[in-house]
Amino acid sequence: MHLSSGSRHDASEGRISIVAIGEAFEGITLLMDRAYEGDETRALAASNGHEPIVPPKSNSKDPWEYDKEKYKRRNMVERLFLRLKEFRKVCTRYDKTDMMFLAIIQFAFITIWLQ
Numbered sequence: 186m187h188l189s190s191g192s193r194h195d196a197s198e199g200r201i202s203i204v205a206i207g208e209a210f211e212g213i214t215l216l217m218d219r220a221y222e223g224d225e226t227r228a229l230a231a232s233n234g235h236e237p238i239v240p241p242k243s244n245s246k247d248p249w250e251y252d253k254e255k256y257k258r259r260n261m262v263e264r265l266f267l268r269l270k271e272f273r274k275v276c277t278r279y280d281k282t283d284m285m286f287l288a289i290i291q292f293a294f295i296t297i298w299l300q
Contacts, residue, residue, distance in 0.1 A: 186290070188283050195220040203229050214238055216259040268297050 187205070189198045199221045211234030217226070222239045230237040238255050241248040270276045272293040280286040 186287065188287065196223055196226050200226055200229055203233060203235070206233065206235075208233050211235070214255055216256060216262060218259065265297070269293055272296075 187198075187201065199217065203215070203226070214236045215230050215238065217230075217237060217239040219240060219242055221227075221237075222241055222245075227237045227239065238251050238259075240251055240256060269290070272289070274280070274289050275286075275293050278286060280289060
């Protein structure tokens with residue numbers, strides 16, 4: 186897990202996460218939304234042994250096939266972030282340091298997991 190500024194695009198941060206994961210979880214499916222649909226991100230995921238599941242944008246010149254049934258499971262990730270936003274301290278980010286903010290996020294994840 187890493188933090189970035191709010192002005193950074195999701196795709197570049199997603200590539201940083203894919204590189205950090207590397208081949209440690211080779212063979213896992215990466216469920217991504219259309220923000221990550223670029224060729225560079227999909228190629229990086231495939232080169233690390235991951236299966237990128239991302240739909241092409243509607244105006245894509247060269248659309249690709251993707252597993253629509255697996256993509257439907259992405260709602261679990263969206264629901265997790267929805268539950269994370271229920272923690273006011275995460276949602277408003279009053280913490281001054283990145284370390285404290287990450288600690289609050291991790292605490293929120295643990296609380297969600299224990300429920």
